[in-house]
Amino acid sequence: MSLWPELELVLPEVSKPARYIGGEGGMTTPEHHPSKVAWLLAYPDTYEIGLPNQGLQILYEILNERDDSVAERAYAPWVDMEAEMRAAGLPLFSVDTHRRAGDFDVLAFNLSAELVYTNLLNCIDLAGAPVRAEHRADDDLLIGAGGHCTYNPEPLADFVDFFVLGDGEEVVSEITEAVWDWKRSGKKSRQSVLRALAAIEGVYVPSLYEVAYDGPVLVSITPRYADVPAVVEKRTVADLAAWPYPKQQLVPLTEVVHDRLNVEVFRGCTRGCRFCQAGMITRPVRERPAEQVRTMVADGLARSGYDEVALTSLSTADFSGIEEVVSATMDCGAGEVSVSLPSLRVDAFTVGLAAQIQRARRTGLTFAPEAGSWRMRQVINKLIDERDLYGAVESAFSQGWRRMKLYFLTGLPTETDVDTLAIGELARNCVELGRAHTKNPSVTVSLGGFVPKPFTPFQWFGQNTVSELQRKVFLLRDDIKRNRGVQMKWHDPKASLVEGIASRGDRRIGRVIEEVWRQGGTFQEWSEHFDYDRWTQAMAKHGLSVDWYVHRHRTEDEVLPWDHISAGLHKDFLWQDWRDALNEVGLEDCRWTPCYDCGACTGYSIEHIVASAVPPAGGSQGTGQVPTGYQPSEEVSVQLSGIGARSST
Amino acid sequence: MNPNQAPRTRIRLRYGKSGRIRFTSHRDVARIWERSLRRTGLPVAQTEGFSPRAKLHFGLALATGYESDAEYLDVDFKCGEMAVEEVLKSLVDVLPDGIEATGGAVLAPGAMSLQQAVTICDWDIELLDVAADDLAQWVDQVLGAATLMVTRERKGQKITDDLAPQVRALEVGEPTSRGVRLLATLGTQPRAARPSELLAAQEPVHRPVLIRRTRQWIEQDGARLEPLMVGAAPVQHTLVGVQ
Numbered sequence: 004m005s006l007w008p009e010l011e012l013v014l015p016e017v018s019k020p021a022r023y024i025g026g027e028g029g030m031t032t033p034e035h036h037p038s039k040v041a042w043l044l045a046y047p048d049t050y051e052i053g054l055p056n057q058g059l060q061i062l063y064e065i066l067n068e069r070d071d072s073v074a075e076r077a078y079a080p081w082v083d084m085e086a087e088m089r090a091a092g093l094p095l096f097s098v099d100t101h102r103r104a105g106d107f108d109v110l111a112f113n114l115s116a117e118l119v120y121t122n123l124l125n126c127i128d129l130a131g132a133p134v135r136a137e138h139r140a141d142d143d144l145l146i147g148a149g150g151h152c153t154y155n156p157e158p159l160a161d162f163v164d165f166f167v168l169g170d171g172e173e174v175v176s177e178i179t180e181a182v183w184d185w186k187r188s189g190k191k192s193r194q195s196v197l198r199a200l201a202a203i204e205g206v207y208v209p210s211l212y213e214v215a216y217d218g219p220v221l222v223s224i225t226p227r228y229a230d231v232p233a234v235v236e237k238r239t240v241a242d243l244a245a246w247p248y249p250k251q252q253l254v255p256l257t258e259v260v261h262d263r264l265n266v267e268v269f270r271g272c273t274r275g276c277r278f279c280q281a282g283m284i285t286r287p288v289r290e291r292p293a294e295q296v297r298t299m300v301a302d303g304l305a306r307s308g309y310d311e312v313a314l315t316s317l318s319t320a321d322f323s324g325i326e327e328v329v330s331a332t333m334d335c336g337a338g339e340v341s342v343s344l345p346s347l348r349v350d351a352f353t354v355g356l357a358a359q360i361q362r363a364r365r366t367g368l369t370f371a372p373e374a375g376s377w378r379m380r381q382v383i384n385k386l387i388d389e390r391d392l393y394g395a396v397e398s399a400f401s402q403g404w405r406r407m408k409l410y411f412l413t414g415l416p417t418e419t420d421v422d423t424l425a426i427g428e429l430a431r432n433c434v435e436l437g438r439a440h441t442k443n444p445s446v447t448v449s450l451g452g453f454v455p456k457p458f459t460p461f462q463w464f465g466q467n468t469v470s471e472l473q474r475k476v477f478l479l480r481d482d483i484k485r486n487r488g489v490q491m492k493w494h495d496p497k498a499s500l501v502e503g504i505a506s507r508g509d510r511r512i513g514r515v516i517e518e519v520w521r522q523g524g525t526f527q528e529w530s531e532h533f534d535y536d537r538w539t540q541a542m543a544k545h546g547l548s549v550d551w552y553v554h555r556h557r558t559e560d561e562v563l564p565w566d567h568i569s570a571g572l573h574k575d576f577l578w579q580d581w582r583d584a585l586n587e588v589g590l591e592d593c594r595w596t597p598c599y600d601c602g603a604c605t606g607y608s609i610e611h612i613v614a615s616a617v618p619p620a621g622g623s624q625g626t627g628q629v630p631t632g633y634q635p636s637e638e639v640s641v642q643l644s645g646i647g648a649r650s651s652t
Numbered sequence: 653m654n655p656n657q658a659p660r661t662r663i664r665l666r667y668g669k670s671g672r673i674r675f676t677s678h679r680d681v682a683r684i685w686e687r688s689l690r691r692t693g694l695p696v697a698q699t700e701g702f703s704p705r706a707k708l709h710f711g712l713a714l715a716t717g718y719e720s721d722a723e724y725l726d727v728d729f730k731c732g733e734m735a736v737e738e739v740l741k742s743l744v745d746v747l748p749d750g751i752e753a754t755g756g757a758v759l760a761p762g763a764m765s766l767q768q769a770v771t772i773c774d775w776d777i778e779l780l781d782v783a784a785d786d787l788a789q790w791v792d793q794v795l796g797a798a799t800l801m802v803t804r805e806r807k808g809q810k811i812t813d814d815l816a817p818q819v820r821a822l823e824v825g826e827p828t829s830r831g832v833r834l835l836a837t838l839g840t841q842p843r844a845a846r847p848s849e850l851l852a853a854q855e856p857v858h859r860p861v862l863i864r865r866t867r868q869w870i871e872q873d874g875a876r877l878e879p880l881m882v883g884a885a886p887v888q889h890t891l892v893g894v895q
Contacts, residue, residue: 007672012861015717020675026749254687256673256748257680308687308746339704 006093007101013087021257022050023084025076025098028254028307031063032100033073040182042066042074043097043107043130047114047122048528050078050098051259057267057315058150059113061248062175072179075099075107079122080129082526088129095129104130108186109145109178112163114152117505118498118528121520123148124162134517136164136210142190145182153207154237154284155457157224157564158505160209161513165200167207168568169237169284170270172246174205201231205238207568214510219551221509224567236569241609243270243289247299254307263311263343264303268296268328272317273594273611276373277384277584278412280456281317283577284570286603287611288594293328301335313343320348320356323615329360346371350391354398368399371410374418375425381587382417384580389429396433400440407433407446413475414453414467414499416584423475426450427482427489434488447490448483450476452499454506458570460580462563465556466503472496497535501527503553504538509564512552515541571603592618659732660697662763663739666755666880670719670864673750678713684748685725692742697728711766711879712773712844712868720865722773724766724879726759734758757880770879772820772839774867775847779858780831787832788824793854795822800853815853818845831861 014020035041044063046053053059059076066074075097080088088094095104104110110130112123127134132144139146148159149167156166167174181203185196201208211231215222226233240246252264269290272282291299300312312332316322332342342360347353349370357368372387374380380387396407411426430446437444452472455461467475476493483489504512518541519527519534526532542549557563559578566574576599583590593599594611595618604610669681676684686706689696698704707728714720727739736756743753763769779787794800800815818839825833838845851858869876 014675020717021677021680024672024675026672028748256676256684258683305691308689308691310690339698 004106005101006096006103009091009093010096010101013084013091013093016087017084018081019051019257022078022081023098024256025101026256027054029249029251030099030253031067031074033067033075035073035102035106037186038071040072040109040179040186041107042072042109042111042179043077043095043104044074045077045079045095045110045112045126047079047112047119047126048116048526049081050255051257053078053113054253054255054259055261055265056113056115057249057265058171060253061246062111062171064249064251065172065175066179069176069179071183075102077104077110077126079119079126079525082532085125085129085525094131095126105132105144107144108182109147111147111149114148114150114159116528117152117158117502118533120159120505120516121524121527123159124517124520125525127162134520135161137161139164139193141193143193145185145196147178151281151284154280154568154570155507155565156207156209156568157510158508158512158516160510161517163209164197165206165208167238168205168235168570170240171238172240172248174203174238177203178206198228198230204236207235209510212567216511219548221562221564223562224564234567234569236606237284237571239287239571239603239607239609240270240289242612243267243291244295247291247295250302252303252307254309261313263313264300264307264309265313265315266296266299266303267291267316268314268319268322269316271611272321273592274318274321275384275580275590275592277382277460277580278373278415278453278456279317280459283458283572285317286571286601287609289612290323290614293324293614296328297331297335300332304335304340310339311341311343313345315345318346318348319344320350320353323613325356326359329356333360349387349395351394351398354395354402357399358402367406367408368404369408369410370395372429373410373412374415374422375411375427375429376422378587379415379418379422379425381589382584383412383415384584384589386589392429393432393436397436400437400444405437405441405444407437407444408449409433409446410449410451412451412453413479414472416461416464417587418475420475420478423479424482427479427486430483430489431486434486437488444488445490446488447492448479450479450491450493452476452494452496454499454502456506457563457565457568458572458577460577460584462507462577463557463559463561463581465554466499468554469496469500472499495530495533498528498530498533500549500553501533501535501538504542504549507564508552511545511547514545515547518544569606571601571606573600573602573606576601658697658730661729661731661734662726662759662761663729663734663736664724664726664757664759664766664880665739665743665753667723667725667747667751667753668719668721669714669723669751670721671750673748674719675717677716678710681714681723681751682708682710684751688743688746688748689727691746692739694734694739694742695730697730709765712770712840714865715846715848715863718847718863718865721754722865722868724770724868726766755880763882766879769870769882770868771841771871772837772869772876773844773865774869775836775838776825776864776866777834777836777847777851777860778828778831778862778864779834780861782832782856782858784824784827784832787834787858790854790856790858791822791824791834794819794850797854800850802849802853804849813843815845815849819850822850834858 044059046056063074066072077095077097124134133139146164148163149171153166181199197208200206201211211227212224213227214224271285271288273288276282349372372392373385374383430448433446434444455464455466473496480491519537522537524534524537594613697707709726711724740753740756801812802815803810803812821837823835825835847863868879870879870882
């Protein structure tokens, strides 16, 4: 049953063999049985990237707790391991008991990034199943996928049997029951299980939909059968308190990213940043009760032996009573516990919080203003005024930090060179603030090319071309390269382009993904393997226009490839928000202000679960509470001198 | 208080590494020990400074993929007395499958570090691609060779060493269920000779399927001592599980 005796012979030949051994603390050794549905949960990237994924770990526990299912895990083998496996005739396998993928009933992927799509095809192929869904026999593996990327499932529609939209905690059990009916009947009819899956809310079965085109234009995506829903709604867990998972976070034997205890403190975000897909599709805000957070932290530290815990969410400083939770966390365990907040808000309050948790080592802090000018930040609805940013930076330098990292996007709607150059101005001013406190203050600007995502107000925006993004990157680089203390890093604009192809592509993009995979294009998210030309050539070969898919502005009446999917958000709300963006009008955070009916709560009869009725202290951003007397200004130096005077008193 | 004057007890632990966990690296094993000791709640001493870490002192690195019956590490506890039995007992439930603490001893102050003290290691090497008779011939050739030149790369530079003085013993062992066994004793000073170098030093080159360190020895006045047997005066010894 176990492939271990064979794997043992190839592992000495590959890099980082510990990627393939499993054996983590918290690992289950499930007992497979003909009466149980067997899931192989796969992350289509390396073990060290995939192991910490919380979504996958949550489903792993829930499925192994059930009487009628078992779950194991698989990760994409690195290129050297894949070569060894193919040479030795070894299939994709689970790391838990080293069972071959073909011995499972379902192979389900977590999709968090577009560039892993070719890895998904490679894993299906290594598992021994036909890559295209239409070629699978009745009893072949069922291929599923969930995660943020599935809000536009169409580019992978030809390869995946079913997609799951939204929170997986509840729906995974309903899917298990449908799969069990298929398994019990001897897997005689694939069509029957697909129809049963399509009847589950939150599950999309692409082969049951007909797609019509008129030339390049997508005309419609309609169900083939009356009992298949015309629009598939996402699933939302109403109360995070009912799901205190993972209870036994996996503790790997080898080093992985985010190698620490992770406790999710809330899900959803209503800050309303218009570029941010995660903030749009995970609404509403559902906080975990503070007491449950404390219990999960204390139990997790004792069980794992970690001395670091991350309180995770899309903006952890917004958690009600965050200060109390942080203090309680630091007093947990046998001392020396460090806390990390992966997503810092940009204001002095947040820096105070950071100071509280990083008593000892203060090396670097990261902020994400996202845009350089106040005008641009109104467009993207990230309403940080300069006072917030400089207040945060001043506070950080004065409390001993010496390095800041600032995240920005370029290629945003309405962006001009004034906006791009404002990034350099901000960075220079931050370094100047630092000189008062340290001899060599350092600010690193990290610049990413903006890729419009489905279910955001920017889903209609035509992405900047590679040459335009490259021009802006060099414009900024040339502007700041003479400044001591300012460094710059940027994301490859060519990678942004490929992300753009998959992000808003339709079903025809599947041919391109398959073409790139067949030519050996795996691990495209790794710069040493990324091959831009393969993608553009594959587009050309299949008669698809990069300009049409990526750079074209879409119109209000256009059918979007994800119109038959719903994240709860009304399309007219998103369109209005898009118009507001172009008019530089901000929108308040609805968790503390009246509802503007985006649809994410009302459509599912759920609401925010937020312990505090008032916004957190310190900072204007996103709350709509711009400080009185504040006049946004491009004259940053004026602002700066004001701040300097204030901080010196 | 001056940390140098704080009470300290240094305990040397022996542990084994086998099964799938053998594919973890030396660094991975160090992290596993840090987490496991933290889970015991025992008062392990910490380094001073910005990012305090447990005071653990590891012996010779074991190459990724090798098994071992005889790995050692020294752990500093921030207390004047610490019972070895208690340490071993609290480790039982916290160490991962495949890593097992099998013995320990309190060290006398000033005992030499593992890396300095250990001089030779015994190795058990399983080979699949060779017959026992051919291996015996290969052993004779190795033992008869005046020099065994091996070349390795270090920091981009090629370095050639003579392995012959490091080969202290070599013989064909009992067969395994799937192959033959080569038993070797290799020196560790000034640099630990690796079984993989030994196999590559003489044609034909054999590919090992499993390499296991069975013993580490400290040579002292012509005698071979197990690393748990040295460092402290006998009366201070607390020995558990020494074979």
